[in-house]
Amino acid sequence: MLIFTRTSIASLVVSSAVSLIVCLAQPVWASDSRFQLPSPELQALVDAPRGPEFRLGPKNKTGLLVNIPGLPSIAEIAQAELKLAGLRIHPKFRTATRSSFSDGLSLLDIPSGKTRKVTGLPNKIKIADMAWSADEKWLAFSVWGRNGVELWLLDVKQASARPLIYEKLNAVMGAGFSWLNGSDQLLVRLLPRSQKPAPVEPRVPPGPNLQETRGGKLAQTRTYPDLLKNAHDADMLDWQLQTQLATVHLDGSVRRFGPVMTLSKVLASPDGKWVLTTQLKRPYSYQLPWERFGHLIEVWGTDGKKLKTVADVVMRERLPSANEVVQAGPRNFAWRNDQPATLYWVEAHGAEADANARISDVLWQHGVPFGGTPQKLMDLPWRFNQVLWGNDHVALVTESSAKTRETRTWRIQPGAPFTKPDLLFNRKTEDQYSNPGTPIMELNQYGRSVIRLTSDEQSMFLTGVGASPEGDRPFLDRYFIPTEKGIRLWRSKAPYYEEVLGVLDDQGHQIITSREAADERPNLFLRNLAGTAAPKALTNYPHPTPKFRGIQKRQIHYEREDGVSLSATLYLPPGYDEKRDGPRPMLMWAYPREFKSAESAGQLSGSMYKFNRINVQGPQVMLARGYTVLDGFSMPIIGEGRKEPNDTFIEQLKMNAEAAVDEVVKLGVADRHRIAIGGHSYGAFMAANLLAHTSLFKAGIARSGAYNRSLTPFGFQSEDRNYWRAFNTYKEMSPFNYADDIDVPLLLIHGEDDNNPGTFPMQSERMYQALQGLGTPSRLVMLPYESHFYRARESLMHMLWEQDQWLNRYVKNAKPTTK
Secondary structure (H helix, E strand, O other): OEOOOHHHHHHHHHOOOOEOEEEEOOOOOOOOOEOOOOOHHHHHHHOOOOOOEEEEOOOOOEEEEEEOOOOOOHHHHOOOOEEEOOEEEEOOOOEEOOOOOEOEEEEEEOOOOOEEEOEOOOOOOOEEEEEEOOOOOEEEEEEEOOOOEEEEEEEOOOOEEEEOOOOOEOEOOOOOEEEEOOOOEEEEEEOOOOOOOOOOOOOOOOOOOOOOOOOOOOOOOOOOOOOOOOHHHHHHHHHHHEEEEEEEEOOOOEEEEEEEEEEEEEEEOOOOOEEEEEEEEOOOOOOOOHHHOEEEEEEEEOOOOEEEEEEEEOOOOOOOOOOOOOOOEEEEEEEOOOOOOEEEEEEEOOOOOOOOOOOOEEEEEEEOOOOOOOEEEEEEOOEEEEEEEOOOOOEEEEEEEOOOOEEEEEEEOOOOOOOOOEEEEEEEOOOHHHOOOEEOEEEOOOOOEEEOEOOOOOEEEEEEOOOOOOOOOOEEEEEEOOOOEEEEEEEOOOOOEEEEEEEOOOOOOEEEEEEEEOOEEEEEEEEEOOOOOOOEEOOOOOOOOHHHOOOEEEEEEEEOOOOOEEEEEEEEOOOOOHHHHOOEEEEEEOOOEEEOOHHHHOOOOOOOOOOOOOOOOOHHHHHHHOOEEEEOOOOEEEOOOOOOHHHHHHHHHHHHHHHHHHHHHHHOOEEEEEEEEEEEOHHHHHHHHHHHHOOOOOEEEEEOOOOOHHHOOOOEOOEOOOOOOOHHHHHHHOHHHHHHHOOOOEEEEEEOOOOOOOOOOHHHHHHHHHHHHHOOOEEEEEEOOOOOOOOOHHHHHHHHHHHHHHHHHHHHOOOOOOO
16 A cells, blocks of 8 residues: 655655555556556547637627636646635635636637737736626736736737736635726725735644534534634634725726725725625634634725724524525625615525525615615515616516525516515426526626616516427527516527527627537627528637547436436447447446426436537546446436435435436447446445445446545535434445445545545545455545646546546456346
């Protein structure tokens, strides 16, 4: 067994020979524990060019094409990182750590289709966050420079970029900048000018680290990662968050205002005269992430004077163990996007939502500078979900109930708060076929996102994925608000999958879409719905991996034993014919989901016509090695009425898998005795359970999973009962408890720095120890510096090598059995 300490691993990073922990019962490969490269065809998938991202400007005349470089190296991922109160912070740059950047920008003129490359950018630039000005003349963006986060400005007319200021941003909590009142200036979070050095952890501790509870009500405290451990951590969190606000004009002039704050959030009023600040408040908790700390919410003027403390929120320490639990009192403070300076918030009548309650939440508003009394906008029987602002006559408020799986959208008139709300949409959240879509939004004169209304203010545009029994077919509707009825303007048609990115005119005739097909990567098109002309192509990106053209994709439908309708996406290698070539070894991949009705569980999702993009973290990569693949096969866990889905989790899991295996065998695309099961996160949990409770599979791959539910005692996924109240359910669902029933090889892969609640690396380590002790063929791969999803090129290459080797050894070349 080879085990390397973090220190030894870090030293190997520098010498480009990074080690990873690989624990083997009987070492059979990679005994030197170095990163391995998979076969050339798998390497080509990892290094395939990534298409640019498209961001439409607020005036619908210019598009921003954001170039995305290749994957970061392990050396980049291994840079120093602080883990404080659920945050991961780059200590040098004072920003949230990230690995996704752009290294180039281009501008697309929508009417002409011409593209201009942005000049003024240095080589190897790391562009992080971006924001259009309301007039579409400017784009502000942040850059990771040598000594911190810099603010840059792009002149759209000149297609040139330059640094706007040289003072560094604090981007620990957000981008660190936003437009202030449209297009003339920005609100920025700057590092304090005379901040003391970062606190140094004492070599000799002043005393023990103490925690205490004095009893009380049952509390909901899930297994959060990266929590504070001691007083030094708390001091370091304060130091990292310390910020001073400032306004920045387009000429680069900077005006700081207000005191230095331990700032977690700041929102400028649309008119740019006020800012809403949220500061963390001591004492901090060692059991909770920063979101549940106490915080102070204040309104400041941009002249540096405090107007009012609007809320002093205590730590949310003891919340009941249930879904939709909130702290009693006010929350969700923000500005109305359609008014110069009107604050809104939600106030809970009780911590726990009650499906039968008359009121759970109340939506309020109050104009600044807070003359008179607050106005009630709406009583909500269910929990507040969101509000989309249009104007004084149109705002859409959505409420939802997790218990009943329902959602309702109301139209209110915030300019006439005593007007009775109109119910526009009411549906089950699981029923995607009835989803009416979401309003298309636009930036208003303040640079804030509001509902795109027609000039007569009588209509809005809705768009959505268009789930249907024939697969997803995105659509564009025009919805008439007075009559509460819509008309369909356009819908995607075979053989393409096409979705609306923007509406260019008041009638919804001119639209921009992204269109793709099975062998065509997404490209941008300009459509005129009022005419008969063919759509105009704005981009023409080639296939990133032309060797993989011809992948066959089918949507298959079948039923499980109890009659529930199921579906899956079947992928077949290019040129494969089941009648000619016969059954192949197969990799099956899924993720369980909970439902309250069999009807909703049987609904179809996805599209036959989406581009066959090969996600290297998905199962389709094995097509390159000759396997057939069943991806996303239905894995519903249903609990109708008052039944809890998880009380029959294993029973339903087995039925889902048996039905899928029977179907692919019947179709002749899979050899029943050479099928592997795999999954990531909750899918890994599923895979381990299927190996423990069925004999359907020859091997398994489980990545970043959890296997012992006693280590997540206060809930997981949608399970809101705790371990002690649902002891048998937790016990039966834990594959760790049935490790002695797993008699086929299981490959466990986990990020060493997993930051996902509930999937601590310990989960895979303990599962491996159980399998190793029981003599089951197993392998544990701990990827250094990786989180819940893996980011480094070396890590992904090695992950594919591990999976390929595992499947080759235990599935592709497995001897047929009569099992």
